[in-house]
Amino acid sequence: MVTYAGEAVASPTPRRHGRPTLIFIGLVVTLLASILVSLCAGRFSVPVDRALAILWQGLLHPGATPTTIDERIVLLVRAPRVLLAAMAGAGLAVAGTGLQGVFRNPLVSPDILGISQGAAFGGALAIILGIWGLPLIGMVFLLGLAALVGVGFLSRINGRTETVTVILAGLVVGSMFTALVSLLQFIADPNSSLPAIVFWLMGSFSTATWERVLIATPGLLLGTALLWGLRFRLNLLALEETEARSLGVRTEPERWLVFLVVAVIVGSQVAVSGIIGWIGIVIPHAARLLVGHDHRTLLPAAVVLGAAFMVIIDTLARSATSAEIPLGVITALVGAPVFALLLRRYYRERKEQ
Amino acid sequence: MIGLNGATVRFGSRVVLETLSFSVPVGRSLAILGPNGRGKTTALCAMLGFQRLDAGSRLAPPIVGYVPQTGSSNQRLKAVDVAVMGCAARLGLFGQPGPADIDAARAALQRAGALRFADAFFDRLSGGERQLVLLARALATGSPALVLDEPGAALDLANQQRLLALLDELRRAQDKAIVFTTHDPNHALAAADDALLLMPDGPALCGPVTEVVTPPHLERLYSVPMRLVELQGMSGTPHRAVLPAFAGARAA
Numbered sequence: 001m002v003t004y005a006g007e008a009v010a011s012p013t014p015r016r017h018g019r020p021t022l023i024f025i026g027l028v029v030t031l032l033a034s035i036l037v038s039l040c041a042g043r044f045s046v047p048v049d050r051a052l053a054i055l056w057q058g059l060l061h062p063g064a065t066p067t068t069i070d071e072r073i074v075l076l077v078r079a080p081r082v083l084l085a086a087m088a089g090a091g092l093a094v095a096g097t098g099l100q101g102v103f104r105n106p107l108v109s110p111d112i113l114g115i116s117q118g119a120a121f122g123g124a125l126a127i128i129l130g131i132w133g134l135p136l137i138g139m140v141f142l143l144g145l146a147a148l149v150g151v152g153f154l155s156r157i158n159g160r161t162e163t164v165t166v167i168l169a170g171l172v173v174g175s176m177f178t179a180l181v182s183l184l185q186f187i188a189d190p191n192s193s194l195p196a197i198v199f200w201l202m203g204s205f206s207t208a209t210w211e212r213v214l215i216a217t218p219g220l221l222l223g224t225a226l227l228w229g230l231r232f233r234l235n236l237l238a239l240e241e242t243e244a245r246s247l248g249v250r251t252e253p254e255r256w257l258v259f260l261v262v263a264v265i266v267g268s269q270v271a272v273s274g275i276i277g278w279i280g281i282v283i284p285h286a287a288r289l290l291v292g293h294d295h296r297t298l299l300p301a302a303v304v305l306g307a308a309f310m311v312i313i314d315t316l317a318r319s320a321t322s323a324e325i326p327l328g329v330i331t332a333l334v335g336a337p338v339f340a341l342l343l344r345r346y347y348r349e350r351k352e353q
Numbered sequence: 354m355i356g357l358n359g360a361t362v363r364f365g366s367r368v369v370l371e372t373l374s375f376s377v378p379v380g381r382s383l384a385i386l387g388p389n390g391r392g393k394t395t396a397l398c399a400m401l402g403f404q405r406l407d408a409g410s411r412l413a414p415p416i417v418g419y420v421p422q423t424g425s426s427n428q429r430l431k432a433v434d435v436a437v438m439g440c441a442a443r444l445g446l447f448g449q450p451g452p453a454d455i456d457a458a459r460a461a462l463q464r465a466g467a468l469r470f471a472d473a474f475f476d477r478l479s480g481g482e483r484q485l486v487l488l489a490r491a492l493a494t495g496s497p498a499l500v501l502d503e504p505g506a507a508l509d510l511a512n513q514q515r516l517l518a519l520l521d522e523l524r525r526a527q528d529k530a531i532v533f534t535t536h537d538p539n540h541a542l543a544a545a546d547d548a549l550l551l552m553p554d555g556p557a558l559c560g561p562v563t564e565v566v567t568p569p570h571l572e573r574l575y576s577v578p579m580r581l582v583e584l585q586g587m588s589g590t591p592h593r594a595v596l597p598a599f600a601g602a603r604a605a
Contacts, residue, residue, distance in 0.1 A: 104427060106427075230446070232448065232449050233441075233446055233447070235428070235434070238428050239424070239438075242401070242403055242419070243419070243421055245402075246416075247419075247439065247442060247490075247494065248415075248416050248441050248442025248494075254446065257446075292430075293428040293429040293430055294431075296449070
């Protein structure tokens with residue numbers, strides 16, 4: 001019937017995203033270097049070789065009590081702080097990556113969607129009620145999830161979720177939980193629970209201890225591992241609803257699974273280091289620029305980049321001036337301009353389509 | 354086998370589909386024709402299970418190879434990574450595509466004539482190339498049913514030709530039940546065995562293309578005068594084509 005189907009369309013030459021292996025080596029080296037610098041730098045600076053020797057001894061004899069001042073600083077103060085910062089940065093970065101995929105929207109992140117604020121309210125409420133330990137973590141992540149559910153319901157109109165409504169709903173829910181936290185602080189006992197709440201909520205790693213590392217590790221590891229397991233599924237969840245469903249994806253329950261995982265990650269992070277903004281949106285974009293959009297390479301890149309970025313920011317925060325600069329100041333100074341650029345680019349691209 | 358059985362769909366008080374029944378066995382190809390707003394897309398969504406039926410039932414395998422008009426392109430993925438998504442149903446929630454799945458995706462790209470740009474980024478491809486990749490993804494599902502939403506509707510004539518030739522090849526292989534919607538009767542002549550005409554007045558017409566896609570039916574369907582013409586292709590093969598007489602007929 002048709003015999004002259006011509007091969008008329010020239011294929012474009014594939015644009016390569018650099019060599020992924022090289023990029024990953026570069027990222028890991030950056031992470032290790034930032035960790036080393038963070039262990040050494042600060043008001044009490046420790047030489048690199050001494051820091052490495054102390055670390056080595058600490059690894060060989062984990063039970064031994066550090067005696068000298070530099071051993072105490074490296075092993076009891078800086079090591080848990082660096083580890084916590086790295087894990088929190090990695091967790092926020094993968095959580096942001098997962099959310100952006102599932103929402104099919106590059107402008108969402110845990111703090112923009114109000115999850116962090118909800119989690120913070122959960123924690124503050126637990127402290128007021130005198131709840132500590134594991135139940136506190138449970139409340140943190142339950143209310144983080146509640147915030148996300150609220151945003152989901154508010155922004156879903158006739159089964160469709162628009163970018164603007166998601167961001168506005170996140171703003172509404174986030175502000176409400178922020179107000180509720182202020183209310184709790186207002187009614188809290190100024191001698192006991194108020195300082196506890198303020199201390200707990202401070203977006204900072206200055207309170208890092210090995211105990212806090214232990215509190216945060218299970219949720220952060222489990223959440224990150226689950227998202228890593230879902231890496232191919234995230235590619236599918238980022239498709240249009242009908243396309244994903246036709247390929248056998250049960251979109252609704254699978255989205256909720258990702259939300260649950262994100263709430264676990266963010267809850268664990270907020271429980272030990274308070275609300276830290278912007279990481280969840282800036283890092284996934286930087287990672288995408290480096291390795292592309294495939295979640296199978298994007299997630300690991302976001303983990304390493306998020307960890308390195310957080311460690312660097314935290315090191316700057318505590319060593320740039322004699323007093324400690326709040327983390328949120330630095331992340332916002334970096335994050336807000338990046339977000340503004342993304343917002344402009346997103347709508348320009350949408351107009352062109 | 355894919356189809357609908359007595360399917361009725363209402364949007365409020367408006368009846369979009371009324372007790373519509375048809376079925377396409379493996380080895381046949383059906384074109385659904387109709388003017389805009391007569392329920393082509395609704396029928397398609399009903400077959401795929403995306404549209405709730407007010408009455409009747411649908412007939413479809415668990416996974417249907419679905420080719421949308423334009424795929425989501427906000428994620429920058431390689432064409433082969435798009436095609437490999439066809440394997441998703443086999444892989445499950447935590448599964449990862451292995452070498453065998455990637456080979457299957459490449460084979461599907463080959464069959465769709467899209468292997469040349471397997472490693473190009475999907476969002477950088479032209480509309481015609483994207484549709485070939487989406488077709489490859491549908492083939493990679495391994496489903497015995499293939500459903501296409503207005504294939505070629507947004508393509509220029511050369512790309513329509515490529516896509517229709519490909520659909521005709523798939524039809525002749527007789528290993529799939531193929532359904533596609535279109536507003537151009539020539540697409541039905543080019544790549545379908547049967548046609549379903551969603552008439553604006555009265556029940557739908559269904560039958561072999563040669564009996565159903567005729568000027569009297571088409572004039573009722575679109576309210577445009579139509580002529581069936583025989584053409585000789587460049588290689589001398591005869592073609593049948595439908596010619597709508599828009600304002601140009603009066604001018605002649």
